[in-house]
Amino acid sequence: MNIYIKNKTKSINAILVLMVVFCQSCKMTTSEKDNKQALSKPNIIYILADDMGYGDLGSYGQKIIKTPVLDRMASEGIRFTEHYSGSTVCAPSRGVLMTGLNTAHAYIRGNFSIQEEGNLAIPENTITVAKLLNKGGYNTGVIGKWGLGGPKSVGGPNSQGFDYSFCYLDQRNAHEYYPNYLWENEEKYVLEKNANNQELQYSHDLFTGKALNFIKEHKESPFFLYLPYTIPHGKYQVPDDAPYTDLDMPQPIKNYAAMITRMDSDIGKIINQLKAYNIDENTIIIFSSDNGPTPNVNKYYDSNGPSKGFKRDLYEGGIKAPMIVRWPSNIKPGTTSNLVSDFSDFLPTACDIAGIETPKNIDGISFVNELQGKEQKEHDFLYWEFFKYNYGWKVGDDPKKRNAFESQALRMGKWKAVRQGIAKNPKARLELYDLTVDKGETNNVAKMYPEIVKKIEQLMHKTRFDVEYFVME
Numbered sequence: 001m002n003i004y005i006k007n008k009t010k011s012i013n014a015i016l017v018l019m020v021v022f023c024q025s026c027k028m029t030t031s032e033k034d035n036k037q038a039l040s041k042p043n044i045i046y047i048l049a050d051d052m053g054y055g056d057l058g059s060y061g062q063k064i065i066k067t068p069v070l071d072r073m074a075s076e077g078i079r080f081t082e083h084y085s086g087s088t089v090c091a092p093s094r095g096v097l098m099t100g101l102n103t104a105h106a107y108i109r110g111n112f113s114i115q116e117e118g119n120l121a122i123p124e125n126t127i128t129v130a131k132l133l134n135k136g137g138y139n140t141g142v143i144g145k146w147g148l149g150g151p152k153s154v155g156g157p158n159s160q161g162f163d164y165s166f167c168y169l170d171q172r173n174a175h176e177y178y179p180n181y182l183w184e185n186e187e188k189y190v191l192e193k194n195a196n197n198q199e200l201q202y203s204h205d206l207f208t209g210k211a212l213n214f215i216k217e218h219k220e221s222p223f224f225l226y227l228p229y230t231i232p233h234g235k236y237q238v239p240d241d242a243p244y245t246d247l248d249m250p251q252p253i254k255n256y257a258a259m260i261t262r263m264d265s266d267i268g269k270i271i272n273q274l275k276a277y278n279i280d281e282n283t284i285i286i287f288s289s290d291n292g293p294t295p296n297v298n299k300y301y302d303s304n305g306p307s308k309g310f311k312r313d314l315y316e317g318g319i320k321a322p323m324i325v326r327w328p329s330n331i332k333p334g335t336t337s338n339l340v341s342d343f344s345d346f347l348p349t350a351c352d353i354a355g356i357e358t359p360k361n362i363d364g365i366s367f368v369n370e371l372q373g374k375e376q377k378e379h380d381f382l383y384w385e386f387f388k389y390n391y392g393w394k395v396g397d398d399p400k401k402r403n404a405f406e407s408q409a410l411r412m413g414k415w416k417a418v419r420q421g422i423a424k425n426p427k428a429r430l431e432l433y434d435l436t437v438d439k440g441e442t443n444n445v446a447k448m449y450p451e452i453v454k455k456i457e458q459l460m461h462k463t464r465f466d467v468e469y470f471v472m473e
Helices: 008-042 068-076 090-099 129-135 190-198 202-218 251-276 295-302 344-353 450-465
Strands: 045-050 078-081 138-147 164-168 181-184 187-190 223-228 281-287 323-328 336-337 381-385 404-414 417-422 431-434
Touching: 045 251, 045 344, 068 251, 068 281, 068 323, 068 417, 078 181, 090 129, 090 344, 129 344, 138 202, 164 202, 181 323, 202 251, 251 281, 251 295, 281 344, 295 344, 381 450, 404 450, 417 450, 431 450
Parallel strands: 045 223, 045 281, 078 336, 138 164, 138 223
Antiparallel strands: 078 323, 164 181, 181 187, 281 323, 381 404, 404 417, 417 431
């Protein structure tokens, strides 16, 4: 562009004006670019069921309990058949999910309660997926059951990276679906309609309402919503309009099925809202369960599928978990994956999705490539250890030295090893199973493969003692 101006002063002024216009144009372009990048970051929703078995969904073989929404999610996305929870009970499993560390390295390794309301709190400077995503520009919210620290503690959700929280903070209180109060941003949220045992405010419905509101508030910017529902953990309570009244079963057992179907329907509401706001294509939804089912429901619904064991066991039935991932335009519909994975993989996966750096020294491996049909890095092995509830420890003890150490397990390729009863017998023998021919872990082949046993024992020892749990710098 050629500009000819006779007057020198006018010429200088004109140049200054052009410079200002050019700079403003650059600023606008940069701002627009930043907004476009922010909007392009996928929203992340992680939905967690509580005590729901691998076999409780139709897409995993369930014949009685109706789960049409989750089954449709599986047909529209990817269904994992070799996925594992972080532990066999609530708190440590959630700790693994939030930190990307297995229970050899994470701080929480059992359901340890304390005298005050709340559970044993994770340390203040713990690396969590919420902190990482929040720092990476995400609005973060947790709605449901927390279990990693009480109100105003260092382990509370608002101290661990969540902008918003609406929760049971103490998992002991989460056994009641008509509580007198919950916690919103770690302030007491009184449920007046539940006073005097009225049972008018069903906590699960409140969680769904808050989740829908969170999505509405943040629909125009990237968000991470962690939705750890308490369904279908006991008590088996559900409003009176529940289905399954015709089943010839005890009422609490019918309620278990009705609770899962209710949750399924509410997940449908979330998907419909994403579509209404035109953000469905840019939102990834992950669904799983925190540990295996309890025996009292399994005999009616075959909740653990072909597996041996239940909640509190490190056999497959205690830690095998369904995982369904839906991400329109990024996952080939109807995909099934046999990738061996666990809860520690969520943190690096979320970082990959968000385009932020994954911390070093974690146990998880991102499975984004598996979602998109690309070459996927696999684990050499997965490891679990389980500590008995509040046995032989006090706050401040080194997690590795607590004498409540009860059992440990390791999955290496087709091999699954379990050692149990360690608290009473530190030299308890290792059990070994070949999962390719023995999914029910019925045939202990440890004596037939001493070299495999030796290798696994070495891996267990190295994993447990060579690395301490990690915290933020």
